[in-house]
Amino acid sequence: MARPSPRRRADGGRARRPLRVVSSWLTLLGLLLVCAGARAHDLPVNTMVNAFVRVHDRQADLVARVPMDLLRGIPFPPADGRYDLAQPGPYEELARTLLADAFVLAEDNVLLKPLRSEGRIVAVSDRSFDRFDHALAAVQASTGSAASIPYDTGYLDVHFVYPVKSTGSRFEIQSQVAVDVGVLAPLTVRFVRGDDEGRAMIIPPGADPVDLDPAWYRAAGGFVVLGIEHILTGTDHLLFLLCLVVPVRRLRAVVPLITAFTVAHSVTLIASALGFAPRGPWFPPLVEAAIAASIVYTALENVVMPSMGRRELITCLFGLVHGFGFSNALGDSLQLAGQHLIVSLLSFNAGIEIGQLGVLGIMLPLFALLRRWMSSRRLVVVLSTAGGLLGAVWLVERWQVLWQVDVACSGAGCLGHAAPWLVASVALLALVPMLSAYRKHRTSRISQRTQ
């Protein structure tokens, strides 16, 4: 006579407690999503260097706007507390000479040297850098009314012209402007192609050269590697994976768990990268705290109630959270995707899966080996307790970080961004008891049939 598996029997009686925990946690998440708001970033924008690069007709044009704050080393002549623009000549030329080394432009790995350059000092109120053609026209114009620019304010607009071999070459750019101040003086550059102004890339000074328009396979390759790196260095994701699979003895039972995790984190990773996630400064620390909570919960479940009944579902829920974590890690790197946003996203996801499978390829045989030395239950309890404790420490640390973030709503925007996720969370919350009831119903029917 067939009997319901112990796994299913265990499901029925003790299902409510963990459900409550998950429900409470998701409710808290929902509340935070509603109450949290965006906070203005603290980056001093006056030290950001803006640039456009256009390649056409065997020449590359680099038009850049450098804050005068970053050129304090050049003694531009003053006149009554303002720039004396009747005679900036040698100093403005000196600035261009120095900046020619700071903007490193390369064609097929060969450094380009500017053929000629021009520049002018402009007031902070100048708005000509909204488009490439406006910026180029402005920098080519005479200095004009610049005599009224207060000293140590404003920008130096420069235009460098480089000879190139072919418009089809691979172009890379690197910024060496104000390397000493690091991320406070990033280069924001757009690669202009025809009428398309391109996507802005923010490059920290001193960072490796960045491909201005990568071929799809280069972008894909880079993002696969990034995905692998992220999962292999993401201790929290690995610990969650460990807690997830440690009670599972058969490979056949691992597959649905990993599939659920993969599908779920892919959904939020892609959605988030496409701009559907909340954007407040509270969101990344919230996700990080939730990831730590996912470890604690899974470890606790392993120790207290070693049931696999709803594990696919719980894995799916936590997978959504981890997907946000992956997207946070992807963060600024996505700007380097050029025109290949979707390819790069999928490649990053593929990299995560490759890394994940590699880790499982080591983890599962290792567990099998350890089970020869200790009982399966002891292995689960020992590893889950260790993992859960580490997760708890992270949870406390990350909660403190989250607590320090200003979560006050600053407008309807935060609610607008949070609303879809709140609805999704509520829908999932509703789904948990439904699926649980369905599973219970099905178990009892099987039980009745077998009796």
Place this chain on the structure above:
Amino acid sequence: MPFLFRLKVAAVFAAAVSLPGAAHAGVADFIRTQTAAQGRDLVDAARAMPAERYRYSPGPEQMTFGELVLHVADGNYLFCSPIGNSTAPAVEKLPGDGPKDALVKRLQDSFDFCARALATIDDSKMAEMLVIGNVRTPRSMAILTLSGTWNTHLTMARDYLSKNGQAVAATSR
């Protein structure tokens, strides 16, 4: 006439070499001039502050005047050594609250070192990458940073002097 002709030829030649080929014309001379001018101004500022006010700081988070002087001297050794491709001399460790005379001497010595180190640089290797502290930067950018820090620190020193009722010399800018 022959003299004027030669002058014209020389002018045309000078203009030609100052075009694209000599991309860094004037950078080496610029930093040498700055070293002399800013060094003089900063050492003058250090001398102008009374010894008993060397521990003055505008706020708890800011350097004292003595620390500022030492900071400039340390920065000079840090930057001028790689820029000028010369080994910085081993100097004794000096506290920021050390005696005024020792701090002023340290500042003067550091500018003297910079003057020696930068005396031989030319404009041909300005794009060469240097390692300063833990930062990699072209020589030209290191020069810009060094000159910029002198400007910033001179402004600070003059602000400290002014807040202590000392006469502030005219800016070299």
